[in-house]
Amino acid sequence: MPDLERRFTIRANDFVNAGEVSLEIQSILKHIGFNPALIRRISVCAYESEMNVVMHGGDGEALLKVSPNSVTLVFTDQGKGIKDIELAFKPGYSTANLKHREMGFGAGMGLPNIKESADSIEIHSEEGHGTTLNIGFELEGDFG
């Protein structure tokens, strides 16, 4: 299988198109032929990360990398950054505003869901300078 690399733009506060990047990533992975369980795990991570950029990240981008042994998602944004990363991973903790909460976001489950679904996760964030989230999935006979 050839390596694949695709970049997607994510716009801040664009709730109309929110989720489109994740749907496109899901569609690409289905087209490649990964097994449905792996695609669902990647989709959870893609969606939670995409919504984090939409709600907190300012504008940002997603990078999908597929190589023979792994799938990697990298979300980079220019937003406000995360003050306390350990706290951000605590289930139930959220900085979402009222509008987000009324829409059913801001349950404080985004990063915990990503951690649960991914094989590896690396996060770099500096307050006022944005966040980079690197999410890895190992491939071991995950086709079909």
Next chain:
Amino acid sequence: MNVRDIQGLFHLDVATGEIGLEREVKGGYCGDLLSDVMANAMEGHIWLTIQSHQNIVAVAVLKEMAAIILVNGRLPDENTKAKAKEEGLPILLSSSTAYQLAGQIYGAGIGKTEV
């Protein structure tokens, strides 16, 4: 049982996504917090919610759910309907509460033997 069976059995209106009515329903989930649904709903589930904005479509499609049922008489936004139609995802409508309808669907045998 498929989505059409549930629609007929409980007299639900179809708001959009008729093309997906033959999908098999393997279980169900109730929730209005999208990340909770992302974490806990499963493939083939029917999702009962009061959220009617278009972001519910992406959640259902990404989790490969069978259909969404809007409860409490909620109606989908126009762009929710358009997006669901595009994705072939049925959105059904019920005037019941999530509690009442989930009880009825569970009583019909959906989700009881879920692994």
